[in-house]
Amino acid sequence: MTPTIADFEYRRVPGDGDVTLNVALGGSGRPVVLLHGFPQTHLMWRHVAADLAADHTVIVPDLRGYGRSDKPVDGYAKRTMAADAVALAAHLGHERFALAGHDRGALVAFRAGLDHPDRVTHLAILDVLPTLDMWDVLHGASAAVAFHLYLMAQPPGLPERLIAGAPDEFFGFFLDQWGADPAAIPADVRAEYLRACAAAVPSIVADYRASAGIDVEHDAADRAAGRRLAMPVTVVQQDWGAALGYDAAGLWKAWADDLRHSTTTAGHFMAEQDPAAVVAELRALLRR
Numbered sequence: 001m002t003p004t005i006a007d008f009e010y011r012r013v014p015g016d017g018d019v020t021l022n023v024a025l026g027g028s029g030r031p032v033v034l035l036h037g038f039p040q041t042h043l044m045w046r047h048v049a050a051d052l053a054a055d056h057t058v059i060v061p062d063l064r065g066y067g068r069s070d071k072p073v074d075g076y077a078k079r080t081m082a083a084d085a086v087a088l089a090a091h092l093g094h095e096r097f098a099l100a101g102h103d104r105g106a107l108v109a110f111r112a113g114l115d116h117p118d119r120v121t122h123l124a125i126l127d128v129l130p131t132l133d134m135w136d137v138l139h140g141a142s143a144a145v146a147f148h149l150y151l152m153a154q155p156p157g158l159p160e161r162l163i164a165g166a167p168d169e170f171f172g173f174f175l176d177q178w179g180a181d182p183a184a185i186p187a188d189v190r191a192e193y194l195r196a197c198a199a200a201v202p203s204i205v206a207d208y209r210a211s212a213g214i215d216v217e218h219d220a221a222d223r224a225a226g227r228r229l230a231m232p233v234t235v236v237q238q239d240w241g242a243a244l245g246y247d248a249a250g251l252w253k254a255w256a257d258d259l260r261h262s263t264t265t266a267g268h269f270m271a272e273q274d275p276a277a278v279v280a281e282l283r284a285l286l287r288r
Helices: 042-052 078-091 104-115 131-137 140-152 158-165 167-178 187-198 201-210 214-225 240-244 248-253 275-287
Strands: 009-014 020-026 030-035 056-061 097-102 120-126 233-237 259-263
Touching: 009 078, 020 042, 020 078, 030 042, 030 078, 030 104, 030 275, 042 056, 042 187, 042 275, 056 078, 078 104, 078 214, 097 104, 097 275, 104 120, 104 214, 120 275, 131 214, 140 158, 140 201, 140 240, 158 167, 158 201, 167 187, 187 201, 233 248, 233 275, 240 248, 248 259, 259 275
Parallel strands: 030 056, 030 097, 097 120, 120 233, 233 259
Antiparallel strands: 009 020, 020 056
C-alpha cells in the first residue's frame, strides 16, 4: 500500500500550463504550501503537515517531475516550478499563502518569493542556499560533497543512463548519507521514495540541470537588479557554512531584509528527524 499523509485528501490539481500535480490537502484556516526536497516526495512533510492542519489549510504537492505529479520533458526552471505553486494555490481558492520549501522545494520557494511577492506572505527555507550562492561556495575537494550537482549538470544522455543503471543505490546513497537518524524515514516511506525516484530519473536530472543554467541566469539578473525578498523569511540549515567556509546567514541577508536564520543538528531531513522543531519555526514565522 502506498503511504499517504493520514487524514489528508488527495487530488489532481492543475499547475502552470498543462502540468497536473498530485496534491495532499488537509485542515482549514490560513493556507500554507509545503514543497518537498530530493530524493523525496510530498511525504517528507507528513508529520509537519498533520500538526499545521490543526489551524491551517495545508497544501502539500509533489513537485512537477517528482512523485506522482506529471513529468514533462522540460519546464524545470525554478521560475516555472514556482508558477506551479502559485497556480495550484489559486486553483484551490488561495490568492495569498505562506510557503515553505525543503532542498529542491526550497529553491522553488525562493523563486516564488522573488517572482510573486504579492502572493507569498511568509517564506520558509530548509537546508539550501540560493542557486547562485550555492555554486559560488563550492570550491576544491570540499565540493565533492555535492558531486551529484555536477553529474546532473551534464548535457542530456550520460547522467540519465548512469543513474538509471542503479537508481536504488544512487538515490539511497543520499537517504543514508544525509540523514541523522535512519529511523526517521521508515521502511515503507523509504521504499516509496526510491520507487518514485527510479520512475522519474529524466525529470529529476532535468530539474538539477536547470540549476546549472537557467536558474543561475535568473538569480544573477535579480542580484544585478537589487531584487530582494519582501516578506518575512525564516531559514533553517545544517551548519554547512562552518564545514565549507562561508557565512550562510550573511549570504541570506543579501536576499532578505526580514530574516531569521538558524542552524540545526537534526540533519538534512529535519522535517522527518525533528518535525516539532520545524513546526515551531513555521509557527513563529507565521506570527511575524
